[in-house]
Every structure is written in C-alpha cells, then in structure tokens.
Amino acid sequence: MSIAKIEMGESFTKLRLDDGYHQGVTVQTNLDDLDLDLIAALQQAPRAPVNVLAEALGSSPSTVGRRLQRLHDDRLVRVIGQVDWPLFSGAHPRHVWITTVPGRLQEVARALAERPETQFVAMTAGHADIYCVVLPAGRDHVRDLLTHEIPSVPGVVSTQSDLVLRPVIRADAWRLDRLPPDRLAALGSHRDDGEEGSGWAVPTPQEMAAVRLLHHNARTGSSEVARELGVSQSTAYRLIQSLLERRIVRPRVEVEPALLGMGLEAVVSLGVTPGAIADVAGLLGAHPSARYVSVVAGGASIIHHGVFRDEAALADFLSVDLARGSGVTDLRVSVVLDVLRRYWIRRDGVFLGDPRLPLPYGSEEGATG
Template sequence: MKTYLDTGTGRSVVRGLSDEDTALAHALQINGRASFREIAEALGVSDQTAARRWARLRSAGKLRVLGLTDPLRLGDTVWTVRVRCAPDAALSIGAAMARRTDTTWVNLSSGGTEINCSVRTRGPGLEETLLLEKLPRTPQVVDVSAHCLLHVYFGQDLSPLTKRGPLTPEQVALLAFPETPERVAEAASPVVLDDGDRLLLDLLARDGRAAPGELAAATGLSPSTVRRRITELRTSGVLYFDVEYHPDVLHRDFRAVLWLEIDPARLAEAGAALAAHPEVAFAAAVTGTANLFASVDVPSAPLFYRYLTESVAKLPGLRHTATAPIHRTLKGPGPYLQARA
C-alpha cells in the first residue's frame, strides 16, 4: 500500500496497491492478455510470482481485465448523458441505469442531484433508447441532455495508471500490442461481426483474460480459432483491453467532471493538451456548447482548485468552464456487477 501526503489537509493517506501490485496492474493496462511469461519478463519476476499476484488481486476484487469494443469501429454511437433529478432520487434512478446493458460509467455528481453516464446505441440515432423512451417519463427526472461523443483524446485502453504507472518505456515496449493503421483510423468502414464474434466479445467483456480453452468451450470454436479471432479483432481496432479497478485502488479523494467550451478552431489542440494532464482520466470532444468533456481525479479539493486555475485556465481557446464533483460510481467500463456497485 502507498502512503501520500494530502497537501490540502496535511493528512497521510494510505491508498491503493503495493509497488509490486501496481507494476502488475500497469502491465495489464498495457496488454490485458499478456501471458504471465511476458509479464514476468517485463517486471523481472518469475512466472509463478506474476500469476500469484494476479490471482490474489482478482479474487479480492481489486482488478478485473475487460475485453471491450470500440463503438466507432462497429458503427455505434456513444452519448454522454446528463440527468438532473429531484433530491434523493438520483441514487435509485442511477442504480436502474447501471443495470442496463447499454450504459457504462454511471456516476452520481453535483451533490447527488445529477447522474452522468455513457449510453451506447446501435447506429447513429437515439430511437427507442433509454434516453428517449424511459428517462423523460421517469418520475423525479427534472432534465435530460445528451451529447454525442465525437472523438476520444484519452480513455478506452488508457487510464491514469498509463501516465502515473511505474513501468519504464522499455518495459512498456515489451508488453505493448502493436498498433496498426486500421486500429486507429476513425474513418475506416465499420467492422461487421457475426454471432460467433458477438458471443466471444460478450465473454471477454466479463473476463478479458479467460483462457482460450474456456472461450472455445463456451463458443463452440476451437482454441486456435479463438486465438486467431481475438488477434484479428484487436488488429482491426474492434477489441481492446481495459482494467477495471476497485474504487480504493486508483480513485483519489476528489473526482470531478469538466464541461469546457472551447473555440472550435482550437478544439483539437485543447483536447490534446487536456489529455496530457496527469489529472485527467478521460477526455473527449462532444456535441453541444460545452464541446470538451473530461473526468478528473486529484487528491483533494484544494488541488482541484489549483488544477483549474493553473492548468485548465491555460488551455487554448477556452471560453467557459463548468465543473461537477463525482460522489459515487455505480458502474464502470464493464458489465454491471452488483457487488461492485
């Protein structure tokens, strides 16, 4: 466990993982399906040690590797949704939203009166979705707004540990899955999946490190076909691996969302600059007057003030800033688990 000094309160805070476990988490963040031999080689430990640490962290609910899909590569659309609720209603409404399969990152913010979440829809529209069909008619929902996600500057397989992790560039290079032009090309034609692909991806979404034999038994494919298809889906940019952390592992004492209004001519520049900030866990361009959205994680409220006045204030083309503290995360990037919420 690590101890750090919160400069806002002067308290020593114990939080997170040991140095050895943090290195393992960083390795998995880089390549969630790296073998224990590859992880051991990069970390300078034995295969058995790497496997034992992973088993302990996984069984304790500290880490979960998820095989997730890039919506843009599948022709889907992601909406950042803000739901304002009557007092004391946000928790129950947010819990219901978290149980849906089309939502991720369901957070309570603004003193428990607002829900921020991501909603994924098949295709470009919002017809017959949670947003139009359910939320506006839900009692105690005051207002709903949706902002289409246009471009991710930082997120998906990247996390704060990508920036703050202990591994050296040489260790990262040993673990990294090679990128291809298809993986990063947003303008490429959507990839079409068959039923076997969707079943495989559903299984990986719950356990990104599931063994090929287990996946083969569940899908009816051979282990060699499973390995080949996973590689093809990764290479095409459809499949990526993320690590879901228990809140006491990475989350600091103060989290917030930012809604920034940026001069459109400076949006790409501002987004890239924001993505480089060590405090930023997610950053994306969205539709609406506030066209740059971010999630921020800092040790304390005074340090959040410093971040706003020293780093955010210097973003190119900044016109307006709105903030909302995050009080509780009901659902992260993967499928809903009751125990986690």
Template sequence: MPALLDSLDRRIAGALQADGRAPWRRIAEVLDAPERTVARRGTQLLRTGVVTVIAVSPHGVPLLLRGTCQAGLGRPAATALAVRPETSFCYLSTGPRELVAEVFCDRARLPTFMFDEMAGIPGVQDLTADTVTRYYRTVHEWQPDLLTSAETAALAPFPQPTPQPRRTEGAVFSSEERAIVRALREDGRRTHDELARAAGTSESTVRRRLDALRREERVFIRAVVEPAVLGLPVEALLWIRCRPHRVDGLGRALLSSPFVRYAAAMTGEYQLVADVTLPDIAALHDFVGSSQWSRLADSVHTGVLLKALKRSGVLAPELRS
C-alpha cells in the first residue's frame, strides 16, 4: 500500500487538484505555508509520480465497458485495454464482471471499436458497453475535503462545471492548439515558454490560447493521485438500480459526499454508477447502507476495486514506458 501523505503534502495535492497549473507561490499563499517548503514538497510529489498533472480533452461517445476475463488473463487483458488512447480509466474489481473501463470513441468508429478491436483483446469475454447519458461528478472535480471551499475558490482560475457527454464530441483544435494540448498531456505543468516552443508561437499567444481552451471547457487540467495516499485506501464501484424518475435525484444526492469521486447515469441494466473512496470497510458499509442517497435506490451492487491500471488517462507506474 502506498505511504500516507502528511497533512501539508495532502493539502498541496488538494491545491493541485484545484488548479494543476497554479504557481508554487500562489499555492503557498493560499495554504499559508512557506513558499520554499511548498515548492520543494510539491516538486517531490510530481517527481516521484505520487501526483501527476495532465491535460485531458475528452471527445466522442463515453462508454462504460464491463467484462469477465478468462482465468489467469485478467491483468494482461486489462493492461491491453488500459494502454489504448481511448481509455480514460481501467480497473480490476471484485464481482461477476471484474474488468471495468471508461472509453471515449468517435460515433462513426463504434461498430469497429466494439466488434473488431475490443473482441480482439485476448482473454476478454462477455464484454458489455453502456453509454454514459449524464455525469454528476467527474474525477477532475473531485476534491476530498483537503482544502476549505474558500481555499479552493482562491486557487481555481476557472469554474469547474461538470462536463456532459453531449459537449465532448467533435473537439476541433487549430494546429497550434493541438501542439499545446499534446505537450500538456505529457506534463500539465509545462511553462508557457515551454509550450510556446512546442507550438512554435509566442508565449503571450500560448497564454491566451490556453486560457480560452480551459474557459471554454475544451481542455481540463487534472491532478491525478492515488486515493490511498490521501487516507482513502478502500475504493469501490457502486452499480445502482433505481426507477427512471429517481435517477437525477439520486445522482445529485451522491454529490453530498466527498467520498464520491465519480458518478454517472448510464444505459443498460444499471441506471447509475459511482466510484467511491473511503478510509475503511466499515465506512463503505455505512455509506452504502445508511446514506440518504441509498433510500432512493432499488438495489446496489458493490464491487471492491482491486487494481487501477489507469486513472484519468494516467497509466499505473508499472505500465509507463
């Protein structure tokens, strides 16, 4: 299990979740901590990969894939899916469908993607794909009470509305914007000067273009961190059934908890899915059985996450080349 971060490191991670590109000086001011200490510790978090800051620009149809794997082939099958560029997250969990992933696929490619490419992954069987119809929370918004609301507001340069599936298709970038986004996918904290050199333009142009991309919600900057290092080692996927007229109310009710990293409505046999991270199994029991949202659910299937091979577009350390 990864080592638990101390209080200041957790708050620095929280600051990077609020704005992955915030300067160390600004983070130090908001956290009321020495700038040199914040810069040293923050750089260490990034250098060691405990926190990874990247840019994401999802486009296409969001699908939730669930499947079973042949005995002994779960990890290689999940790895083959995780390394694909369409995959935003890929998990192995307990339950009858141990392989779970979210992918974004252009609508025109869906038949080829599902019936040829996915069917060709060795070891995967009984694969189903359900379409995400609405997001209530995505991981780029998740901030598990590491900062106060005032601190988060002081750091966040742009509003962080929940992106919706209808808004993720057809992203069109100029050649300069593509170069900027490509560089930020590798390192979301690259300086404006570095981005200018990558895009072959001026620093002022890069600054203006990047601000526009973020403000228009065409690009999101994410700080990816393993929940365990924040004191939340138990992670579970909740597959929730409820009556259709209760879906939105239940989805909004889930948002009252900082334990919820991700919540979405979907087609198929379950109406919602939620990714939750908690301090222990007892907290998971209480969250599922005693929370207000659960009164709106007809049933909940809980699968405990065993391994995250990819989170928010970032591969697990052992899979990075």
C-alpha cells in the first residue's frame, strides 16, 4: 500500500491511499464521537436495524446509515460472524510463541499470516518475536503442524506452544464502554446477551451456506440469504435465527483497538497454582482489557490477551489488578508491535482485509469463522 498524502488535524488524520482497496481515495482514520458511539452500539447489538441504532444514538437513520457505510467502505469496521470451533476441526486452538533469526522477524510473520491455520499473527517484543494462535485442521494434523510445518518456515529458530483447554472470554464479548444505560436500553431485544447457545449440532449444507454469508457480513438479512441460497424468505429467516440461537454464528464487530484509543496491546502468560486457576481466570475474564482469555496447558496456566489505553494502564493491570488474585506464580508479558492477521482477517495498520475463514467442508462455489 502506498500513502500518497497525509493531512493532519486536531481530531483527525486523513490518508490519501493507493492500494487494492482504496484507489486514490482519502480515508479519515480518526473517529468522532458519533463514530465511536455507533461502534459501541454495534458491539452491543451487531444486527440491530439502522433505525434502532439511530434511536439509541439520538441521531437520524440516514446519518447513521451513511456513517456505517463509510466505516465499512473505508475498511475500518466490519460486522462479521464468528463461527464456532467445531465447524473447523476436532482440534483445539494452540497459542504458539516463535523466536526468529535476527532480521527475519517480518518475513516469518508474513509467511505465517498466509497459512490457513493461523487465526492470529502478531510481531511482539518480550517473551517471543512472534505470537500466533493456530487452529489445526484436525487432531491428526496437530503433530505435523507444531513439530514440522511451523518450525520449517524459513527464519524460525524455535517454537513453544500452549493448548487451549477452554476459553474464558472471546473477542466478540469485548465492548467499548461509552454508552449510558438509557442508550443501551434503546437497543432493546437486539442486544447480544452473550449467553451460550441452545444446543450444537452439525449444520446442514444449507445452513453451512448461510454460515458463509453471515461470516462475511453478520448483518446480512433474510432477503439476501433467500436470494443467494434460492430459498423462500421465511426459510432464510429460520436458518439465520437457528444459527444465531445455537451460537454457531456469533456476530462481532471487527475494528482495530488502536482506532478506539487502545494504544497498547499485550499478551500475558500466567503460571497459576491449580486450586486458583478458576478464580484467576474469572478475574481476568471480567477485566475491561480482556479480548481473549483462555485456560491452557503447556508453559502457562492462563493466557490473557488484553488491550490498554497506554503503558500506565498496562502497569496498573500488572501491579494492581493482578495483585487482587492470589495463586499467580509466574508472569510473562509480550507487547504487540504489529498485528498482521486477526480472526483470519489481514490487517494493514487499522485497515481490514476481507474475511477468509477456512472452513473444511463446503466451498465458495458450493454451499463457513
């Protein structure tokens, strides 16, 4: 991507971009209060109609609709469908820490970001050079992926991995806390309550086709699903509701934390005594910084992936907030330098690529998170 021109103001930054997505267009990357309120509302109610969002924000539907379209067109915000793990494989994710040959960090990170198994890839400082989250295609793929395929990437010196035993909180639950109770109440029944699904079952081919559409755009309505799948609108509506109620698809807002004022991202690995794991995991999962917290097996007991406004906020988290939980025996921190891929979506600074979720059955031509 080439940046042809940068224009600075007190509350905005405009970039003149020439790349595959923005052919000579001007993109305003700093968000105003209405933009931030809209993102906060979408995090609470990702599928809420524009008129409901407008009422909650005290604005007009036309204004909110234009803002939402601009954020999407500028590749700053996407509302995607997060898809449940069992649709990928019978394996659980692994956190992988990688040390690289000096001077080859960026090359290795780019190579890893092209692999279909890598959900998250970031260059880091601290515990390792690269931190990534991988989801093997199946249990029979775990050994080769961890012992051969990743270590064989040119420039890799060593790797260490942790098996995710269970997630405590996932990124779809992270919220920008800026809307007062009355505005949240205006979102009504459209709010995502975060509860677990009503029961998981292998989706039918027709449901998988709907999953693929919702992953690309979780705000897709029944009329579009009906048109794409060649079914009636009532059938499409039932498909969508079933997938959402079973939590096979979890709508989530994709936006880089830095765009929301979170200037620092860190991954904290904690060693915890066995009797304290549940309590510490609960403490971390409830922390406002938490994007992804999981109980793991390997070199740590719990991994906390958090976002913070600045270094002072991270210092408070490490020295004050963590001190409230007993049982922590070890602490290792990796500070994120740059994110190349997050939830299978390529990142270029604050700009988002297209969702490319590698679901194992079904294809783009056939009937996917």
